[in-house]
Amino acid sequence: MPRSWTGQEVAEVVAAHPEWLGAPLSAGEPHRVGRGESYEAWLPAPAGPLVRFARRPIGELPADPAEEVAGMRLAPQGVGPRPIGADVLWVDDEQYPVVAQEFVPGRVLAPIEWTGALRRVLAAQLATLHTVTYPRPGSVRGVSQALDPEPGRLDFAAEVDGIIDHWAPRLPGAPGEAWAALCGPMQRYAAEVAPEIAALQEFSLIHGDPVLTNIVVDGNRPVLIDWEWTQIGDPARDLGFIGGAVHAGDWYAALTDEEITDLLRAYVSAGGRGEVVALRRRRDAWLAAEGLAVLAYLWWVDADPAQAITPANRSAAADLQRTVAAYLAAW
Structure with missing residues (x-):
């Protein structure tokens, strides 16, 4: 424990x-x-x-x-x-x-409190973070200190396969069957998106997990906290975790197409690298894969008598099951 x-x-x-x-x-x-x-x-x-x-x-x-x-x-x-x-x-x-x-003052906002103006400020913060660039992806120390200088690429299909290989044996019974029903569509989707992500030739320092609960807001200034998953990778990943068609609980907001486009335009206007349409495809892909992984984790916790899942997290799992399935069906 x-x-x-x-x-x-x-x-x-x-x-x-x-x-x-x-x-x-x-x-x-x-x-x-x-x-x-x-x-x-x-x-x-x-x-x-x-x-x-x-x-x-x-x-x-x-x-x-x-x-x-x-x-x-x-x-x-x-x-x-x-x-x-x-x-x-x-x-x-x-x-x-x-x-x-350093202590960062402020508070974590509920999804409904995130206005378009505040999302645009967050986009500018992410654009600033992503100015730290490298020619290959990987761990922060491995890339920044040239501990592993070999050129590399991001394999999104392998990332999805890794999620499935890790969680499938840990989800028995009905949760495992429900989750497995999402895995085939996710793998087919990943195979289509993977070439675009693999083609990236410049990578950024990314936070890695900027869900809404990992952002503290003081006035109109959002600051990223909890850097546990920081890495050198695709900046579109950071742009995805605020939410979208896949959404759940206090982590991922439900955003419309117009709100996502507004976020990405603000990012590019603030100096973020990339083109809005391409960033949209990649950020949606990272969000969908993360939704699948978090859903598995929540169901795993719920199935373990030694762990106590909160009602809020059980509700978030239901949101993820529904929105991940709907996103993949609409692809």
């Missing part, structure tokens, strides 16, 4: 790293401001920093925390928080990463 941290444990870790604070720690108990599948976020002082404690041992995390730190460090100022420091805690012979980063 994922680990939960106490305020006392957080205070002890922060006290061992006074360099994270930049000033003496004010009196008061640290308080938790967020909890996800992989991390808990804590504020040890009102002005920050934000300290994120892994809830699982490092070997069980879905992504390398060193990649997250590298991505935040490479991102242009103002797009996301700046990394401050990191540590690894030993608990019961297991290693748990801890990452300290």
Whole structure:
């Protein structure tokens, strides 16, 4: 089961790293401001920093925390928080990463609160992020530090196959049958879209998972948080995760064709590379594949008595099943 941290444990870790604070720690108990599948976020002082404690041992995390730190460090100022420091805690012979980063004020907005004007500001933020470019895709450190200089390409069909290979054995019974009914259409769709994605010759630093719950808004300024899935890849992926025809819960907004076009035009006007029609095809593809993966994850959690799925997430799974199926049927 994922680990939960106490305020006392957080205070002890922060006290061992006074360099994270930049000033003496004010009196008061640290308080938790967020909890996800992989991390808990804590504020040890009102002005920050934000300290994120892994809830699982490092070997069980879905992504390398060193990649997250590298991505935040490479991102242009103002797009996301700046990394401050990191540590690894030993608990019961297991290693748990801890990452300290700049605290970003603001709040996560519900999908209905995202106006066209705010989406256009987000598009400009993404265009700024995507100015960090490389000639090949891959991990942030592997590409930016030339650890793996071989030329590469993105294989979207293989990405979809990887999702299916990972989740199909983990979804028995009725959920598995319902999910399998989506996999064939998704693979056929991926085969059609893959050549366009494979043809890309320039790649960007991307956030990798800019769903609405990973964006904090202060006034009219959206800032990307939770860089767990940052990578060097297709910038259209970042443009897709705000939502569209595939939508669910608080993560992906239901957007009309006109709203998506407006978002992409704002992105290109702000200096984002690409042409609106091509960006639209690719961003829709990444969103559909992500919807399939998240649906599998939610059904897997729902089928495990040891895990508790919330009513909101069960409703989001129903939204994903319906909208992914409708999107593929309309393709």
